[in-house]
Amino acid sequence: MPTDYGVRMSLADMIIGGVFERFPKLQVGAVEHELSWIPHFLDRMDYNYNQRSVGVQGYRFKDDMLPSDFFRRNVFVGFQEDALGIQLRDLIGVETLQWGSDYPHQESTFPRSQEILEEILADCTEEEKAMIAGGNAARVYKI
Amino acid sequence: MPGYRIISSDNHVFEPPDLWSSRIDSKFKDRAPVIRRDEDGNDYWYVDNKKVTGTPFGFGGAQVGRRFDAPQEMTSGDVFENVRPGGYIPEEQIKDMDTDGVDVSILYPTVGLQLFKQPDSQLLSGIFSAYNDWLADFCNANPKRLAGIAMINLDDVAEGVKELERSHKKGLIGAMITVYPPIGRRYDSPEYESLWAAAQDLGMPLGLHAATNRFGSGEGDNSETGRMAITINFDHYVRMSLTDMIFSGVFERYPKLQAGAVEHEVSWAAHFIDRMDYNYNQRAPGVQGVRFKNDMLPSDFFRSNIFIGFQEDALGIQMRGIIGAENLQWGSDYPHQESTFPRSQEILEEILADCTEEEKAMIAGGNAARVYNL
Numbered sequence: 001m002p003t004d005y006g007v008r009m010s011l012a013d014m015i016i017g018g019v020f021e022r023f024p025k026l027q028v029g030a031v032e033h034e035l036s037w038i039p040h041f042l043d044r045m046d047y048n049y050n051q052r053s054v055g056v057q058g059y060r061f062k063d064d065m066l067p068s069d070f071f072r073r074n075v076f077v078g079f080q081e082d083a084l085g086i087q088l089r090d091l092i093g094v095e096t097l098q099w100g101s102d103y104p105h106q107e108s109t110f111p112r113s114q115e116i117l118e119e120i121l122a123d124c125t126e127e128e129k130a131m132i133a134g135g136n137a138a139r140v141y142k143i
Numbered sequence: 144m145p146g147y148r149i150i151s152s153d154n155h156v157f158e159p160p161d162l163w164s165s166r167i168d169s170k171f172k173d174r175a176p177v178i179r180r181d182e183d184g185n186d187y188w189y190v191d192n193k194k195v196t197g198t199p200f201g202f203g204g205a206q207v208g209r210r211f212d213a214p215q216e217m218t219s220g221d222v223f224e225n226v227r228p229g230g231y232i233p234e235e236q237i238k239d240m241d242t243d244g245v246d247v248s249i250l251y252p253t254v255g256l257q258l259f260k261q262p263d264s265q266l267l268s269g270i271f272s273a274y275n276d277w278l279a280d281f282c283n284a285n286p287k288r289l290a291g292i293a294m295i296n297l298d299d300v301a302e303g304v305k306e307l308e309r310s311h312k313k314g315l316i317g318a319m320i321t322v323y324p325p326i327g328r329r330y331d332s333p334e335y336e337s338l339w340a341a342a343q344d345l346g347m348p349l350g351l352h353a354a355t356n357r358f359g360s361g362e363g364d365n366s367e368t369g370r371m372a373i374t375i376n377f378d379h380y381v382r383m384s385l386t387d388m389i390f391s392g393v394f395e396r397y398p399k400l401q402a403g404a405v406e407h408e409v410s411w412a413a414h415f416i417d418r419m420d421y422n423y424n425q426r427a428p429g430v431q432g433v434r435f436k437n438d439m440l441p442s443d444f445f446r447s448n449i450f451i452g453f454q455e456d457a458l459g460i461q462m463r464g465i466i467g468a469e470n471l472q473w474g475s476d477y478p479h480q481e482s483t484f485p486r487s488q489e490i491l492e493e494i495l496a497d498c499t500e501e502e503k504a505m506i507a508g509g510n511a512a513r514v515y516n517l
Contacts, residue, residue, distance in 0.1 A: 004414070005379045012372035036414035043410055043458045044375045051210060052481060054371055056217055084417045084465070091458070107426065 004037040015067050020074040027140050031078040035085020038092045042068040076140050083120045094128050098137045150508035152452045153405055153474025154248035157204035157230025166273040185220030188254045195257050203253045204230045207478040227478040233284035244488045247517050249290045259321050259355040264298040271296050279313035293318040304341045316515050317348040321357040323380035330384050331391030339397045348401040348514050351381050378411040394444040401514050405452040409459025412466045416442045450514050457494045468502045472511045
């Protein structure tokens with residue numbers, strides 16, 4: 001059930017390995033793993049980087065960048081209806097979130113995508129809604 | 144002084160050099176865990192003449208407090224002489240508890256965590272049984288304040304149950320089982336039924352501690368200690384095990400059984416609970432699978448039967464409304480490198496600042512007192 005494990009391992013390897021320091025414009029996404037694992041993931045990356053010997057004795061990023069800074073700059077997160085993740089959006093970074101319907105799979109929001117979007121984004125500002133529903137994807141993919 | 148009782152749900156002993164050589168069954172005498180100094184000048188544990196991976200003394204007990212005083216000097220390796228004596232002398236641990244404002248310590252091992260990887264099952268049982276004897280003696284120095292957790296080998300479940308009963312008789316208050324069984328075995332299997340029953344009936348909570356994967360459990364075992372992705376994502380194994388237990392109905396059949404995720408911190412639990420209920424109610428494998436009685440949800444079993452030991456996860460505390468404040472048990476991780484000692488009271492005040500007085504009392508000690516009857 002924890003399908004986020006594979007993507008968390010890969011993203012941690014890439015971030016800690018300095019991939020995004022060397023390729024600052026590279027964009028990589030966690031697709032269809034939903035969202036609410038991310039606050040914990042970011043917290044644990046920064047904690048291990050700053051407060052455990054494996055981190056402190058390891059490579060230090062330039063310009064005081066933290067692992068979570070690379071996540072917010074270089075990683076996008078595709079999701080479909082994670083209301084809890086939306087509630088935690090400030091901890092994740094609204095600019096990283098990209099909604100998707102998962103059409104035509106069983107768990108797709110089709111044909112109720114607009115209704116579900118309105119529902120899960122109800123607490124967001126208009127600007128946040130526009131970013132999550134399409135603006136972030138438009139920016140990353142230049143659509 | 145805070146107005147609540149502080150119980151560290153996750154303290155550690157540091158096994159002394161002669162623990163096994165003086166106690167282990169004589170047939171294992173030549174293979175028992177011993178400390179040796181390597182060419183790099185650091186001490187390491189050896190079992191069966193092989194170095195135990197992932198047990199550097201710097202993490203384990205020789206550098207407690209350094210993260211506050213000189214974080215840039217934290218190293219993984221160190222020597223036994225530098226280990227905090229409270230790790231192996233009960234009176235010294237009590238003194239440190241007094242300094243730190245801790246009333247009761249619930250005690251887990253140090254190298255013992257890594258020994259779950261030992262491939263020889265009989266040797267492992269011999270090691271665990273000698274440890275349980277030593278730990279019971281350690282706690283007997285002050286049983287009101289030192290509460291020991293037994294180590295149980297479940298390769299043979301019936302034998303594990305016997306060791307659980309023996310540990311209970313010796314006064315140990317709970318037991319740890321591997322956080323994730325070896326390949327081909329899972330906690331949703333009926334083979335573990337007698338363990339769940341015994342743990343419930345004896346009132347022995349079961350702790351699933353970080354870094355106790357059983358040998359051969361695959362999927363990137365935790366011997367890759369240099370790979371930060373492993374430590375960052377440690378909660379994976381306990382999530383797998385708890386999911387298997389919850390979905391196979393262990394807590395429906397044994398409603399008084401308590402199982403805990405120890406030293407995995409807290410904030411993963413919000414996502415975990417959400418995904419369990421979502422999969423149970425909105426995905427085919429859930430809806431077509433077992434349905435719990437009385438409209439219970441997976442998250443209901445989590446709230447009634449699972450405890451979470453943590454040390455200073457401010458983010459997790461912030462999410463306590465989603466996770467359940469009644470599940471959280473603070474622990475200092477003394478005398479390990481990441482321990483909050485000797486600043487536990489200060490750190491507790493800081494991370495619990497937004498909590499109500501009732502929540503503070505629950506998280507700092509009340510929940511552990513309830514689960515372990517302390």
